[in-house]
Structure formats: structure tokens, C-alpha cells
Amino acid sequence: MTRFEPKIIAFLCNWCSYVAADAAGVSRFVQKPNVRVIRVFCSGMVDPSYVIKAFASGADGVLVAGCHPGDCHYLAGNIKALRRSFLLRKLLSELGVEEKRFRLEWIAASESPLYAKLMNEMIEDVRNLGPCMPSSQKPLKGVA
Amino acid sequence: MPKKKLAVYTATGCAACENTILDIHYDLGSLTRSADIVFWPYVLGSQWDGLNEQGPVDVCFFAGAIRTEADRIAAVRLRSNSKLMVACGACAAFGGLPSLTDLHPETPENRPEHLDEGNEFLLPKLESRVFALEHIVDVDYFVPGCPPTRDFLWAAIQSLVYMGDSPTRISFTASRLPMALAESITSGIVPPRGSVFAGEKAVCASCSRIKEEKKFRGFYRPYEIDPDSGRCLLEQGILCQGLATREGCGGLCTAVGAACRGCFGKAEAVFDPGAKMVSAVSSTFDSTEASEIEGLTKTFVDLAGTFYRYTLATQCALRTPNAEEAKHAPDNS
Numbered sequence: 463m464t465r466f467e468p469k470i471i472a473f474l475c476n477w478c479s480y481v482a483a484d485a486a487g488v489s490r491f492v493q494k495p496n497v498r499v500i501r502v503f504c505s506g507m508v509d510p511s512y513v514i515k516a517f518a519s520g521a522d523g524v525l526v527a528g529c530h531p532g533d534c535h536y537l538a539g540n541i542k543a544l545r546r547s548f549l550l551r552k553l554l555s556e557l558g559v560e561e562k563r564f565r566l567e568w569i570a571a572s573e574s575p576l577y578a579k580l581m582n583e584m585i586e587d588v589r590n591l592g593p594c595m596p597s598s599q600k601p602l603k604g605v606a
Numbered sequence: 607m608p609k610k611k612l613a614v615y616t617a618t619g620c621a622a623c624e625n626t627i628l629d630i631h632y633d634l635g636s637l638t639r640s641a642d643i644v645f646w647p648y649v650l651g652s653q654w655d656g657l658n659e660q661g662p663v664d665v666c667f668f669a670g671a672i673r674t675e676a677d678r679i680a681a682v683r684l685r686s687n688s689k690l691m692v693a694c695g696a697c698a699a700f701g702g703l704p705s706l707t708d709l710h711p712e713t714p715e716n717r718p719e720h721l722d723e724g725n726e727f728l729l730p731k732l733e734s735r736v737f738a739l740e741h742i743v744d745v746d747y748f749v750p751g752c753p754p755t756r757d758f759l760w761a762a763i764q765s766l767v768y769m770g771d772s773p774t775r776i777s778f779t780a781s782r783l784p785m786a787l788a789e790s791i792t793s794g795i796v797p798p799r800g801s802v803f804a805g806e807k808a809v810c811a812s813c814s815r816i817k818e819e820k821k822f823r824g825f826y827r828p829y830e831i832d833p834d835s836g837r838c839l840l841e842q843g844i845l846c847q848g849l850a851t852r853e854g855c856g857g858l859c860t861a862v863g864a865a866c867r868g869c870f871g872k873a874e875a876v877f878d879p880g881a882k883m884v885s886a887v888s889s890t891f892d893s894t895e896a897s898e899i900e901g902l903t904k905t906f907v908d909l910a911g912t913f914y915r916y917t918l919a920t921q922c923a924l925r926t927p928n929a930e931e932a933k934h935a936p937d938n939s
């Protein structure tokens with residue numbers, strides 16, 4: 463049987479994580495080809511509906527990455543992303559999307575090795591979970 | 607004008623939608639002068655056998671979600687007998703409250719018996735999940751709400767049954783409908799197929815409560831707090847869904863201090879009501895500390911059942927059924 467290749471959507475902040483991802487490529491760190499990068503201006507602009515839409519369109523995992531707290535180009539966009547992430551993760555898990563499929567990380571422009579490491583780690587986590595099928599067929603978890 | 611023929615039916619629902627039709631009061635008298643209700647089991651005790659003898663129905667008001675095999679059969683039969691099919695109420699339009707049963711699916715342990723030992727029929731078979739009417743058959747118009755408000759239902763009846771030969775004019779309701787819909791109704795043109803008899807914007811737009819600076823310090827369930835009158839409920843820590851919900855009721859619930867739960871479905875511009883609410887609620891958290899925010903988040907219960915209270919089957923982006931699923935009748939014997 464062929465190995466399951468997860469599809470990961472990565473929303474990367476233009477000012478830091480995207481630069482890190484770029485640099486990771488330039489410095490030829492080994493990276494798996496499962497990631498589709500979407501460059502955004504700030505992690506704060508990744509509305510929960512983008513994340514839900516990514517899952518609804520067939521993503522198996524979603525990463526949102528931004529500048530470290532205090533370093534956001536727009537002052538506190540990353541704090542906005544942080545505020546939303548908890549409630550979003552809770553809603554996703556009630557709808558059958560496991561916690562590990564959605565990650566929020568801080569990756570500075572200089573941290574390309576960290577980017578490569580996190581990405582590869584997430585790909586393996588999601589591979590182990592299998593395809594994300596928040597399909598109507600799948601029983602929902604809801605609350606007990 | 608020859609008398610129109612109407613049918614009214616509720617699948618998996620509560621029949622309050624049908625009561626709303628009775629709720630048009632004196633107008634019911636004028637309605638029966640221009641239309642015959644030829645099939646209405648709830649009020650007239652109509653039998654299915656009688657439906658065929660009546661010939662084609664002009665407008666069918668179908669309430670209730672599709673949860674059982676019997677619901678599916680009823681939907682298909684009424685669709686093929688009717689010129690216009692109206693999904694009446696949140697259950698028919700979005701899956702409504704019955705679709706919440708999908709949060710607690712049937713398992714072999716909790717499954718009810720469909721047949722007893724003598725193979726006597728007990729309960730109709732359940733579908734693989736709860737569907738809205740439009741998943742099963744083509745729907746021409748939608749009247750949302752749980753139940754719909756009498757004004758919109760009356761607007762729908764007037765425009766679809768009278769087709770412009772209306773005995774009364776509907777200025778109040780027309781002022782709340784989107785312009786194109788209002789104009790077509792008042793000028794006697796049948797509104798475009800797929801129209802929703804409700805507003806376009808969000809409930810907040812017509813809610814009378816005052817919105818100030820939004821700061822969320824804690825989350826309260828309805829019984830835990832007596833909200834201040836006049837102030838936005840969301841700002842007081844009550845999960846009010848007015849900003850993700852289609853306008854039209856005029857803030858019926860918020861006016862009496864109860865949070866909007868979204869019975870009109872999502873507002874036109876909203877992609878997914880849950881995502882919208884996550885964004886709206888978390889942006890009001892008065893904290894920048896990860897641990898503190900996490901603590902606040904833990905106080906929330908049943909997000910899916912709250913944000914998709916009336917719409918789980920159709921408006922939750924992660925739950926939209928594919929065509930295959932909707933096509934197949936259940937085989938869970």
C-alpha cells in the first residue's frame with residue numbers, strides 16, 4: 463500500500479515565517495513536499511474561516527506561523543492569532559478535527575532550521591493521524 | 607383567478623412552523639378564499655392516498671428536516687406533486703435542531719429497534735445523517751426561522767400564492783426584505799428562485815442593544831447571569847450570535863435579554879457561523895497571556911452545538927454532505 467501523503471496548508475507571515483521558509487529552501491534543508499504555503503501579511507489576518515475553509519477543502523493539517531510575540535510588524539497581530547487559536551482548536555476538535563492538525567507557531571526570519579523541523583514534525587504527526595475527513599459520515603465528537 | 611392548491615407538511619420537526627401558518631390570524635380567512643389547502647395532515651388529518659386525487663399542488667410548504675426514510679419519501683412525493691417547494695423553517699432550510707443529533711450519532715448500543723420480533727414496523731429507518739430539504743430535492747424558496755416569523759411567512763404566502771393579486775399590501779415586511787425581493791413582491795412578480803424570505807445583513811444591525819468597547823472577562827451560560835438591559839449581550843459575556851446570523855426577526859430574542867442562537871441561519875457575508883463566532887468572541891478576550899486565554903476558553907461548553915444550533919447540516923463548512931451521501935436512501939436495516 464502506498465504511504466499516506468498528507469496535505470498541509472501553511473499560512474506564513476510575510477515578515478518572518480515566510481522568510482524563514484524561503485531561507486530553509488535556499489539553505490537546502492531537507493523538507494518533505496507535503497506543504498502548500500500561503501503567504502499572508504500577518505498571522506493576525508488568518509481568520510478562523512480560512513482555517514476551516516482549508517480543512518473543508520481537503521487539507522489534512524493547517525499551520526499558522528507568525529513573528530514572535532513583541533516582533534509583529536503590525537504590533538499585535540500575532541496576539542490576535544493567539545487569542546483565537548484556543549477557541550478555534552476547541553471548535554475543530556468538537557467537529558472531529560484532531561488537535562494536532564492545527565498548529566500556531568512563532569518562527570522568526572532567522573529560524574529556518576526551526577521551520578524545517580516543525581514542518582517535518584507536523585507532517586509526521588498528521589501522517590499518523592491519517593486523512594482528515596471531517597466528512598458528514600464521520601461521527602462527531604461533540605461534548606459528552 | 608382559479609383557486610390555488612396548497613400543501614403543508616412537517617417531516618422531523620415540531621409542527622410550530624405549521625402553527626405559524628395559523629398565526630396569520632384574520633389573513634387566514636382571506637387566504638382560504640383564494641387557495642385550498644388540499645394536504646395538511648397536522649390540521650386536516652389528510653392522508654397520503656388523498657394527495658394523488660387532488661392533482662398537482664401549486665405551493666408546498668415543507669417544514670422539518672430529513673432524518674428518517676419516511677421523511678425522504680415524503681419530500682420526494684411532495685416535490686413531484688408540487689410546482690413550488692418552500693423550505694419552511696430552520697429544520698427544512700438548514701437541518702435545524704434535529705441535525706444536532708449528528709453530534710451524538712447512533713451506535714449499535716444505543717440504536718433503537720426498527721422492527722420487533724414479529725417483523726412489525728416500529729420506527730422508520732434513520733438516514734446516515736440528518737439532511738436539509740435541499741439535500742434531497744430541489745427547493746424553490748426558503749423561509750428561515752425557528753419558527754419563521756409570521757410576517758415573512760405571510761410575505762412568502764402572498765408572493766407565491768397570490769402572485770401579485772394580493773388582497774393586502776405588505777409594507778412592513780417589504781421594508782425588511784432585501785430590495786430586489788421586496789420590489790418583486792410588491793409589484794407582483796414571482797421572486798427569483800432560491801430567494802430567502804429574510805434580511806441580508808446580521809441581526810446586530812437591527813438589534814437595539816448598545817455596543818460599546820468589547821471586553822470579555824468570562825463566559826456565562828444563560829442561567830448564570832441577569833443581563834443589563836440595553837447593553838450588547840456579547841459584551842456582557844453571553845454568547846450572542848447576532849453578528850453571524852441573518853437579520854429579519856428584528857432581534858426578537860435579544861430584545862428580551864436572551865442571546866441570539868442563529869435560527870435564521872448565517873448572514874449572507876458569513877462563510878461559516880462557527881468560524882465567525884470564534885473570531886468575534888476571541889477578539890473580545892481581555893488578555894494577552896496564553897495561559898489566561900486558555901483558561902477562559904475552557905469555560906466554554908458545547909461550541910458546535912451552540913454555533914451551529916440550527917444549521918449543522920448545511921452551514922457548517924466541515925459537515926456539508928456530498929452528492930453521493932444525499933442520493934442514497936438508508937440501508938441500516
Ligand code: SF4
Nearest residue numbers: 619620695696697752
Ligand atoms: S424550524 Fe423550529 S418551529 Fe419549525 S419544525 Fe423545526 S423546530 Fe419546529
Ligand code: SF4
Nearest residue numbers: 810813838839846848
Ligand atoms: S451581539 Fe447580540 S446583543 Fe450584541 S448587538 Fe449583536 S445581536 Fe445585539
Ligand code: SF4
Nearest residue numbers: 855859866867868869
Ligand atoms: S434573535 Fe436570533 S435566535 Fe432569536 S429569532 Fe432572531 S435570528 Fe432567531
Ligand code: FES
Nearest residue numbers: 475504528529535
Ligand atoms: S507581522 Fe508577522 S505575525 Fe504580524
